Amino acid sequence: MILKMAFRNIFRHRIRSVLTLASLAFGIFFIIVGIGLNIGMERRIIKIMKETETGDYKLYGKGYFEEKYENIDDRLDFLIPKETLPILKKYDHSSRLVFSGTITDGRYDYPVRVIGGDREIEDSFFKRSSYLTHGSLGVVISSTLAKDLNLQVGDPFVLMGTTAKESLNAIDLVVTGIIKTGGLEFDLNTVLIDLKAAQEFAETDDVNDIVLRGEISPADLSKLEESGVETISYLDELFDLIVITKLKVKVVVILSCIILFMSGVGIVNTMLMAMLERQKEIGILMANGLKPKEIMKLFLLEGSILGGVGSSIGFILGGSLVYYYEVVGIPIPSLARELSTTIPLSDKIYGYFDLKLNLLFLIFGVVIAAIATFYPAYRATQLNPIDVIRE
Structure with a gap:
């Protein structure tokens, strides 16, 4: 009722x-x-x-992650010790050399982030080819760079930067592909080149950026820390x-x-x-x-x-x-x-x-x-x- x-x-x-x-x-x-x-x-x-940047874990040279916003142009000062690499053999990973540089069109200089990595490994990690809007893998530039510099597949450009030995270097490159991932930082000013070409340009045989898929065992985390490497999860990387x-x-x-x-x-x-x-x-x-x-x-x-x-x-x-x-x-x-x-x-x-x-x-x-x-x-x-x- x-x-x-x-x-x-x-x-x-x-x-x-x-x-x-x-x-x-x-x-x-x-x-x-x-x-x-x-x-x-x-x-x-x-x-x-x-899918485009971090993987599950990022490995940096000791001290870089804490100071990366202050030392964004000094990536080559934080190289990863070679004794670290055997520890990672059991894991699916990609070793890369990342550094800052500039691209010139003859009138203006544009700051860029250069990622040097093994083409096949990088593509298997991040499916780079699926994000290409034009061309193929090789020397790939981000969509914003292509628009700002009016570059198309087949166009030449000059990459300049400071090497690990603190000398200036420049190299002539040709655009083979243009990429757009949806990641803001990546699409803004990224240049992808082959790892060996990046190491030759930077005058070093080392790497300073390793991306890893899957979980790392506590024992290996301790070994990596002892060898002078910072291991950062994707959640820490994307904290901000x-x-x-x-x-x-x-x-x-x-x-x-x-x-x-x-x-x-x-x-x-x-x-x-x-x-x-x-x-x-x-x-x-x-x-x-x-x-x-x-x-x-x-x-x-x-x-x-x-x-x-x-x-x-x-x-x-x-x-x-x-x-x-x-x-x-x-x-x-x-x-x-x-x-x-x-x-x-x-x-x-x-x-x-x-x-x-x-x-x-x-x-x-x-x-x-x-x-x-x-x-x-x-x-x-x-x-x-x-x-x-x-x-």
Whole structure:
């Protein structure tokens, strides 16, 4: 009987109930879509970077990772000791020589990051060939460099830089391919060349950057550290990018909580108005034997139904949209990609639909509605049936 009365009371004032439902539905919709897109973006960042840059682990010369932002032009000062290489034989890895240089078109000098690696191993690691937009592997330049320097496959260019012996060097190269991965740093200013060519240019037989797939045993981690190598997981490598996306998630959560709080205030107002309008009815019910706890139960049930319906609408709409974005993605205009400076993006942003997490948001909406109803319900139980019936 109480359930039937609760449903009847909710729809007495349809416009008021619909507005309350809409505010709660929007709050749940906003939090599901906002968090779904941000988590999807974080997962996309990690996927792109693992597939194009970091692998599962990166090995650097001792001291480079802590100082890489201050010593970005001094990569050749942090070479990896050769005694490290036998330890890695059991692992799937790629040894590389990475250093800074410049490309000149005769008028301007463009700073670049040169990655020298074994062509076949690098392609098996990162599927470089699948990211090529023009040409083939060999001397490959990033899409932004090709655009800025107006270079095409077959065009010559001059690479200049400082060697490991701190002398200047220059080499004439010809573009064999243009690459676009979706990774911001990679697509900005990267040049791929063969490892031997890079070592000849830099005047060293060593490497300073090793990418590794899979897990490294604790024993081998200790050996690598003892040999003077820093072993960094992809999560440590991408720490700054992940912090940015997590900060965005926190912003979405705060905004969503504000919206849900306002929805709760709306529910309090709705239920208070309902209580004031129905005082005589409540008095009659109490005079006919309905106990205060049953009056409390009636109001809480009404609030919970409002919360359940509103949260369910937000859950269905938000969840459906995020799932669609997870499958199809959101196309990013080319201008927006070119302006991006904080995160790596490809042609699309993808969402991430987490059923358990979204169900928690739905329950959260119901709980907020029930809590918001408690005060009006308590006020209703304090009414004196004789007084309200006389009025």
